[in-house]
Amino acid sequence: MDFSPNPDHELIIEAVDAVCAQFDDPYWSARDENHEFPWEFYDAMAAGGWVGVAIPEQYGGGGQGITEGALVLNRVAASGAAMNGSTALHLTMFGLNPVVRFGNDRLKETFLPRAAAGDLHVAFGVTEPDAGTDTSRIITRATEDGMGGWIINGRKIWTSKALESEVCLLLARTDGEPGEFNGLTLFLVDLDPEFCDITAIPKVGRNAVASCEVAYDDLPVEAWRMVGERGRGFHHILHGLNPERILLSGMACGIGEVALRRATAYANEREVFGRLIGANQAISHPLAKAHMELNAAKTMMMRAAWLYDNGHDCAEYANTAKYLAAEASFFAADQAMQTHGGLGYATEYHVERYWREARLQRLAPVSQEMTLNFIAQKIMGMPRSY
Amino acid sequence: MTDEATELTMNKTRKVPDATRRSSDSKSGRYLGRPAWGETQPEVADSSAMKVVVCVKQIPDPADPGALDPETKTLKRDSKLILDESDSYGVEMALQLVDAAGDGEVHLVSMAPNNEVSGLRTALAMGAASATIVSDDALQGSDALGTAKVLAAAIARQEPDLILAATESSDGYTGTVPEMVAALMDLPSVTFAKSIAIDGGAAKIQRQTEAGYDEVECPLPAVVSVTAGVVEPRYPSFKGIMAAKSKPVDELTIGDLGIDADQVGWAGAGQEIVAIEDAPAREAGEIIEDDGDAHERIVAFLDELKVL
Ligand SMILES: Cc1cc2nc3c(=O)[nH]c(=O)nc-3n(C[C@H](O)[C@H](O)[C@H](O)COP(=O)(O)OP(=O)(O)OC[C@H]3O[C@@H](n4cnc5c(N)ncnc54)[C@H](O)[C@@H]3O)c2cc1C
Ligand SMILES: Cc1cc2nc3c(=O)[nH]c(=O)nc-3n(C[C@H](O)[C@H](O)[C@H](O)COP(=O)(O)OP(=O)(O)OC[C@H]3O[C@@H](n4cnc5c(N)ncnc54)[C@H](O)[C@@H]3O)c2cc1C
Numbered sequence: 001m002d003f004s005p006n007p008d009h010e011l012i013i014e015a016v017d018a019v020c021a022q023f024d025d026p027y028w029s030a031r032d033e034n035h036e037f038p039w040e041f042y043d044a045m046a047a048g049g050w051v052g053v054a055i056p057e058q059y060g061g062g063g064q065g066i067t068e069g070a071l072v073l074n075r076v077a078a079s080g081a082a083m084n085g086s087t088a089l090h091l092t093m094f095g096l097n098p099v100v101r102f103g104n105d106r107l108k109e110t111f112l113p114r115a116a117a118g119d120l121h122v123a124f125g126v127t128e129p130d131a132g133t134d135t136s137r138i139i140t141r142a143t144e145d146g147m148g149g150w151i152i153n154g155r156k157i158w159t160s161k162a163l164e165s166e167v168c169l170l171l172a173r174t175d176g177e178p179g180e181f182n183g184l185t186l187f188l189v190d191l192d193p194e195f196c197d198i199t200a201i202p203k204v205g206r207n208a209v210a211s212c213e214v215a216y217d218d219l220p221v222e223a224w225r226m227v228g229e230r231g232r233g234f235h236h237i238l239h240g241l242n243p244e245r246i247l248l249s250g251m252a253c254g255i256g257e258v259a260l261r262r263a264t265a266y267a268n269e270r271e272v273f274g275r276l277i278g279a280n281q282a283i284s285h286p287l288a289k290a291h292m293e294l295n296a297a298k299t300m301m302m303r304a305a306w307l308y309d310n311g312h313d314c315a316e317y318a319n320t321a322k323y324l325a326a327e328a329s330f331f332a333a334d335q336a337m338q339t340h341g342g343l344g345y346a347t348e349y350h351v352e353r354y355w356r357e358a359r360l361q362r363l364a365p366v367s368q369e370m371t372l373n374f375i376a377q378k379i380m381g382m383p384r385s386y
Numbered sequence: 387m388t389d390e391a392t393e394l395t396m397n398k399t400r401k402v403p404d405a406t407r408r409s410s411d412s413k414s415g416r417y418l419g420r421p422a423w424g425e426t427q428p429e430v431a432d433s434s435a436m437k438v439v440v441c442v443k444q445i446p447d448p449a450d451p452g453a454l455d456p457e458t459k460t461l462k463r464d465s466k467l468i469l470d471e472s473d474s475y476g477v478e479m480a481l482q483l484v485d486a487a488g489d490g491e492v493h494l495v496s497m498a499p500n501n502e503v504s505g506l507r508t509a510l511a512m513g514a515a516s517a518t519i520v521s522d523d524a525l526q527g528s529d530a531l532g533t534a535k536v537l538a539a540a541i542a543r544q545e546p547d548l549i550l551a552a553t554e555s556s557d558g559y560t561g562t563v564p565e566m567v568a569a570l571m572d573l574p575s576v577t578f579a580k581s582i583a584i585d586g587g588a589a590k591i592q593r594q595t596e597a598g599y600d601e602v603e604c605p606l607p608a609v610v611s612v613t614a615g616v617v618e619p620r621y622p623s624f625k626g627i628m629a630a631k632s633k634p635v636d637e638l639t640i641g642d643l644g645i646d647a648d649q650v651g652w653a654g655a656g657q658e659i660v661a662i663e664d665a666p667a668r669e670a671g672e673i674i675e676d677d678g679d680a681h682e683r684i685v686a687f688l689d690e691l692k693v694l
Contacts, residue, residue, distance in 0.1 A: 011627050015511070019621050049624035062624045 009071055012053075016072050019044050020079035025350045028084050031208035032353060035200075037164050038208050041081065042088050046118020054093050056100060059112035065309035066243045069093045070250035070301055077254025078261075080350065083357040084208035086251040091161055094243040095122045095169050098186060098236045102228030107188060111167065123165040123191065125156040125214060126237065133370050134386070135171070135234060136181050140216065142172040150174075150226075152189065152219040158364070162198045162212040165191055169240075170216075171233050186233035188225050195219035205356030242308060244365055245318040249301035249325035252361045256294045256325075256332035259354040263287055263336035266349075270341075277339070286335045293328035300324055316379050323371045326361035333358035436490030436584065438480040439541050440514065441551035441564065442473040444498045444505030448556060458527065459659040461557065467498055469505035472552035474619035476612045477509045480550050481620070483584060490547075491515035495540045497525065497533055501637050510630035511622030517633070518543070522640045527652030530558070534566030535650060539643040542571060546607055548589065553578055553611040568609035575609045576602060580616040 023041045031038045045051055054069040055061025062068070073086045073093070092115050099107055114120035131137035140154025152172055159168065168191050176183025191198065195217055200210035228236040264287060267278030277283050304317035333355040337344035344351050362368050376382045444467035446452050453462045469477075477492065484490040494509050494517035501521045510517060518540045525536065541549055549568075554561035568575030580594045587606050592599040594613050622630070640650060648654060672687075674680050688694045 008628075008631075011507070011511075012624070014508075015622050015624070015627055044621070047623070048621055053624055062628075064624075 009068070012068060012071055013075055015048065016050060016075040017079065019048055019050070020076055020081060020085070023079070023081060023085070025080040028081055028208070029347060029350065029353060032084055032205070033207070033347075035207045035210065037161075037210075038081075038085060038088050041085055042118070045076075045089055049116075051089050051092050051118035052116030055096070055112055055116040059108065059116050061112070061116035065305065066094075066246050067302065067305035067309050069243075070247050070305050072250075073247050074250035074254040074257075074298070074301075077251045078257040079254075080258050082255045082258065082354055083206040083251060083360060086254065087160060087206060087209045090244075090247050090251065091122050091124055091165075092118070092120070094240050094247055095124045097240045097243055098169065098227055099188060101239050102186075102236050103188070104224060106224050107227065111188065120167065121161060121165040123159050123162045123168040124240070125159045125162070125168045125170040127158045128155060129157050131178075133367060135184075137178050138171060138173055138184055139178050140170070140172045142174045142185060142187065142221065145220065148223045150187070150221040150223070152187070152216045152221055154216050156214045156216070158201065158211045159198075159214045160211040161209055162191060162214050163200065163210050167191065168214070169227070169237075171237060175231050181234045183231050184233040185230050186227040186236050187221050188227055189219060189221050192219065204359070205353065206360060241365070242304075242314050242318040245322040246301055246304050246308060246314070248361060248365060249297060249304070249318075249321040252322075252325035252329035252358065253294050253298045253301065255354050255358045256290060256297075256329040259329075259333040259336035259351055259358070260287060260290055260294070262349070262351055262354075263332075263339040267339055283339055286331075287339065290328065290332035290335050293324070294332060297321060297324035297328045316375065319366075319371045319374055322361070322366070323368055323375075326358075326368060329358040329361060330355075436484050436487035436548070437493065437544065437546045438483055438490070438548045438550060439493045439495055439544050439546040440473065440476045440480045440509070441537055441541075441549070441567070442477065442494050442496050442505060442509050443470040443552075443555045443557075444468065444496055444502050445470045445555065445557040452557070454662055456662075459662045460527070464499075466504050467502045469508040470552065470556050472554065472556050472614050473509070474512070475614055475617055476550040476552055477512055477514060478617045478619040479579075479582060479612055480548075481513045482617065483548070483582060487584060493517065493544050493546065495537055495544070496520070497528075497536045497540075499525070503635055506635060507627075507630050508622060510633045510635075511626040512620055513626060515633065516635070518636045518638060520638045520640070520643065522647075522650075524640055524647035524651045524653075527655055528650050529655040529657045530560045530562045531566055531656060532650040532654045534563050534570055535645060535654075536640065536643065537563065538567045538570035539645055540638060541567065543643075548582075548584070548606055549573070549609045551609065551611050553613050564609050564611040571609070573607055573609050574604045575611075576604055577611045579610045579612050582610060582612075 022044065049062055050072050052060065053062035053064045053072055054066060057063035073090055076086045076089065077083065096112065096115055099111065111120055115122065126135060128138055128140060140152065140156060142150040142152045145151050154172065162168065167188050170187050170189045171184050172187060173183055174185040196219060197215040197217065199213045201213055203211065267283050267287065268276060270277045300317060300321040304314045304321045307314035307317055333351065336351040337355050340349050340351055343349050373386050377384045446461065446465055447468050454460065455462050480492040484492055492514040494506055494514050496506055496517065497520045499521055501519055503519055506517045506519060520536050520540050551564035565575050565577065576591050576593060578594045579591045580599055581592045583590045588603050589606055589608055589610065590601065590603050591610060592601055640647065674683050
């Protein structure tokens, strides 16, 4: 393996840092507090071509891989934008991957150039009230309309960015029974307000980007909006899920990095009992441990990304990276809060925001338990436990 | 100095594509009689195409505290250098001017050790078309005039319509190089520009002043120094960055420019750094607590300083 510095990556990092530097922690606190989508930030990133960085060049994108996508999102999160900034962008990066891989030409030509330019917002609708960890339980239905198209009915929850998005990559049942993976079909549907009722779900953090409950009531969908093959939707979205885990690792590590930066600075300036708190190993050692854990997670992220971009099976490493990054990120944020003492709980110091946002990765997009289930069964050969 | 400068300019005379350049005799007596920038008749190939050269200094990252070399008593420049933020305004303005002209290009000129191009790549990623970097061991210890000689010679090769620089760099900030370049090239010089508009063979420039701005007009080519903050430099886009990797950067030595080693570097420097010392620590100020008469005490204090 080649670990020599990659000059392109250094340039990407430098450029993304420069854009993000315009949007400071108070900007992100305000977006979070007011539940406002960060449009100014999104537009600046779109103008720089960063939103479309991983979309193929033939559609106007940057033609880069998930490696570069993960690096971009890592720097966004590490700027202090955390999940509020990175999830404003990341759905375009991984969400459309099944369209790139399995979509028909009309889908690709209609939507990818706009996604590359950053002017198409995409949501990802898989989770339902009774189908979270167990995707096979999906009951949202697509039925044939008799004219070659489809009519969709059902209810999704947690569809992030549904309020801002024009289209949603939706997994619905066309065939088979709940409990079966076959029979699920993927569509790129319009979130047409006439047929879709969208309500934000009040939540702990990442409040600049709402996650929503979406009720689909007789939503008409034209035939060409089906992505890939009928009944193979679950297999198609797997192509979005591993990249998503890799991107999420980058974002999680970024939150940990900014939390540690603040914690280290504070440990170097706050005096208690006449000495810097950083001089106490009870403060410095956990921060050092967090630093090492973040490094390990990021290395795993790069490995998973390399495997994916080079066409290898990356499932083990993408899951490992996401698991390690989620743990390292939350530990770092929690320790940053501890380092700040009572002020860590005050919004002014921002670590509470990182802490709220770092917590999310242990639950979503896949829970830590399910990641462990996957490794135990698929990689290590133990009995299936779900 | 003047003689050297004259000789340098004469060595490097080049065709000027613009017939409206000023004649040398309208300038200060010292340069009188010297041939202007070119002897040959101007070639007016495409009158609308606009070529702008921007001087860009590459400096040690101001975010990393700079270290002084106790031997040479100068700033250590061995780490990666970046585009001086002061120059990003000139680059932006040049790009906008070429855009407005509808045709043309921006060329960058920089002098820095070790063929350093990191800062140039940033400006190329913003949209400049090409660059010249001048590096030479003999340039070590160059003062502002030595730098100006090198820049002037490198700029002359480009035959630009307009030359932009910052009013002062962020690290050296003598604020003298652009004017020296203008003098060496025998071109008009306008300082503190806040806006530039090109109208035929002339530039209409708003010069920032303490009270507001002056409007001046000057024939092209000219050297104009641009005030920091007057335009919003664009951020390099992803595609700009990738394109910049393959944009041409001409690496030159002073030999290529026909400059002798004794005119530049330590040998040619008209200044010497005798000693370096830490700036004295600021004395603690006086804290006035308000017992109802604070305003009177502050007025008395300012009165004592004779600032009122
Ligand atoms: C902020 C946020 C944004 C989201 N955005 C999106 C989105 O954009 N699109 C989308 O489709 N979804 C989204 N989700 C949903 C997310 O993917 C799900 O919440 C996640 O997959 C878990 O599903 P669930 O909430 O239904 O948990 P459940 O499936 O109800 O699981 C509950 C708990 O039981 C554990 N568990 C269940 N079975 C086992 C087992 N066999 N072994 C061990 N543990 C087990 C789980 O790990 C979990 O801890 C989002 C969620 C959040 C919180
Ligand atoms: C003791 C000493 C040692 C030095 N050693 C070296 C050395 O080893 N190698 C070396 O390359 N230089 C060296 N220099 C040159 C120095 O770095 C400056 O370029 C020069 O003194 C100009 O001064 P300034 O920054 O105050 O320019 P200012 O007049 O403040 O600059 C105004 C503008 O002129 C332009 N400009 C100035 N300098 C440059 C440049 N170098 N390239 C492109 N545009 C420029 C920029 O647009 C800048 O914003 C040395 C200078 C001194 C005094």
